Amino acid sequence: MSPKARSLRQFIAVQARRAAHAAVHRGWEWIQRQGEITPHTPGRRRFAYLGEGVCIGFPIGAIYGEPWISIGDHTLVGTHCTISAGFVPGLDLGPDLIVRIGKGCSLGRGTHIVGHQSIEIGDDVFTGPNVYITDQNHSYDDLDTPIGRQWPENNPVVIGDGCWIGTGAIILPGTRLGRNVAVAGGAVVRGEFPDHSVIGGVPAKVLRRYDAELGWQPPLRNRSLAAVEKAANLAPVTDLHEEAG
Numbered sequence: 001m002s003p004k005a006r007s008l009r010q011f012i013a014v015q016a017r018r019a020a021h022a023a024v025h026r027g028w029e030w031i032q033r034q035g036e037i038t039p040h041t042p043g044r045r046r047f048a049y050l051g052e053g054v055c056i057g058f059p060i061g062a063i064y065g066e067p068w069i070s071i072g073d074h075t076l077v078g079t080h081c082t083i084s085a086g087f088v089p090g091l092d093l094g095p096d097l098i099v100r101i102g103k104g105c106s107l108g109r110g111t112h113i114v115g116h117q118s119i120e121i122g123d124d125v126f127t128g129p130n131v132y133i134t135d136q137n138h139s140y141d142d143l144d145t146p147i148g149r150q151w152p153e154n155n156p157v158v159i160g161d162g163c164w165i166g167t168g169a170i171i172l173p174g175t176r177l178g179r180n181v182a183v184a185g186g187a188v189v190r191g192e193f194p195d196h197s198v199i200g201g202v203p204a205k206v207l208r209r210y211d212a213e214l215g216w217q218p219p220l221r222n223r224s225l226a227a228v229e230k231a232a233n234l235a236p237v238t239d240l241h242e243e244a245g
Helices: 003-035 042-046 225-232
Strands: 069-071 082-085 099-101 112-115 119-121 132-134 136-138 152-154 157-159 197-200 205-211 215-217
Touching: 069 082, 082 099, 099 112, 112 119, 119 132, 132 157
Parallel strands: 069 099, 082 112, 099 119, 112 132, 119 157
Antiparallel strands: 136 152, 197 205, 205 215
C-alpha cells in the first residue's frame, strides 16, 4: 500500500472513530433524558406527590413504595439513587407517608434513602454522592439468632431545612438534624444536633456551632472578602447532571 493510500485509510479511520464517539455520547444523553422521571412522565403517577420541576436522573436506582414517597417542588435527584419505602415492593404500608423530601433539594448520585417508618427531609437540603439515610436497624439482643434474622427496630429521622450532608455520610435511625446543619463527609450520625452547627466524625459530634451572642464557636477562620463575594455571585446551576451528579 502506498504512503498516500495508507494516510487516507488512517484519516478515514480517525474520522469514523470520532463520528462513532459522538454518536454514542449523543445517544446516551438521549437515553438519559428519556429515562428521567419528571412530573411530565408516566412514572409520576406512582408517587404520593411528585412536585413541579422535580427530576429523578437516569439510570435510576431502586425506587419502590412510591405511594408512600413525597418529593417536593424543584427537587433534583441524581443518577443511581435509591429511594424506598418498606422492605420490598408491593407492600401495603398504611395511610401515612414514610419518606418526605422537601422542595428545592438536591440529592447527589448514588444516595440511598431507605424508609420504613418515617424519614422527613426538609426544604433546600443538599447531599453529596453516596449518602445513606435510614430509619431502621437490626437488633442484636438475641444471642442465639443471627443479627440479620432478628426483627429490626425503627426510629424516625428528621433532617431540617437547609442542611448539607457531605459525601459518604451515614444518617442512622433516630437522628434529628436542626436547621442548616453541615455534616462532614464520611460522618456516621446518630442523635440530635442543634441548628447552625457543623458535625463530623465516627460517631459524629458537634465540631462548631453558632451562638447568638458569641457568633461561631470556635470562630471561623478569616476568609478574604473577594472570595466570599465571588462565591455569593456564582450563578445557580440548574442542569440536573451538573447539580445532582
